[in-house]
Amino acid sequence: MSDSQKFPVAAHALAYLAHKKAFSADRAVASAELAASVPTNPVVVRRVTAMLGKAGLIGARAGANGGAWLLKAPEAITLDVVLRAVNGCAHLGVAPKGVKGCPVGEKIPDAVRGAMIAADTAVADRLSQISVADLLNSATVEAAA
Numbered sequence: 001m002s003d004s005q006k007f008p009v010a011a012h013a014l015a016y017l018a019h020k021k022a023f024s025a026d027r028a029v030a031s032a033e034l035a036a037s038v039p040t041n042p043v044v045v046r047r048v049t050a051m052l053g054k055a056g057l058i059g060a061r062a063g064a065n066g067g068a069w070l071l072k073a074p075e076a077i078t079l080d081v082v083l084r085a086v087n088g089c090a091h092l093g094v095a096p097k098g099v100k101g102c103p104v105g106e107k108i109p110d111a112v113r114g115a116m117i118a119a120d121t122a123v124a125d126r127l128s129q130i131s132v133a134d135l136l137n138s139a140t141v142e143a144a145a
Contacts, residue, residue, distance in 0.1 A: 005040075006086035009048045011079060012038050014132045015139065017058065018074035025059060028067030048086060055085030074133035080124045082132070 016037045022029045031049065035042040049068045052058045057077055060068040070077075096112070099105030 005044075006048055006051070007083050009038055009040060009044060010052055010082050010086045011132070011135060013045060013048060013068070014052070014057065014070070014074070014077060014082065015136045017068060017070050018132055018136050022067070022069040023073075024069055025061065028059075028061065028065075028069045030067045034068065051086045052082075055081070057082070057085060074136060075131050077132040079127035079130045079132075079135075083124070083127055 013034050016034055017029055020029050021027060031042040031045045034049070035045045038045065049058060049060050053060050053068075057071060058068045059071050060066070096109060098107070098109040
């Protein structure tokens with residue numbers, strides 16, 4: 001799975017767990033069910049849920065009665081935390097190396113790097129204002145319209 005897909009899959013899975021009210025092990029949702037909702041392969045979901053588990057966002061157990069459940073309230077899980085949990089990429093890349101002696105090439109890497117840092121900061125700031133509950137509420141409102 002590409003890095004660019006980890007965050008959307010993680011956000012979707014968390015919203016689905018909230019929708020299913022999977023707040024304890026006895027309400028665990030199987031990876032096959034999560035995968036059908038995304039839709040993607042259950043292996044992809046298991047990889048992402050493993051990362052979410054390491055971040056303390058979900059609990060999970062393997063096996064026939066296995067599945068995942070939320071360890072925190074959907075209102076308490078912000079998307080910047082989800083992005084970090086899956087090592088998501090809000091980064092725009094790496095500034096190119098400069099060319100010594102070129103009036104532009106010598107200075108432009110620092111300028112591009114500064115712009116990229118500003119953009120990254122803006123993304124993280126905005127994601128910190130959106131919770132999994134917000135995603136779920138937005139999807140429910142749009143479905144009703």
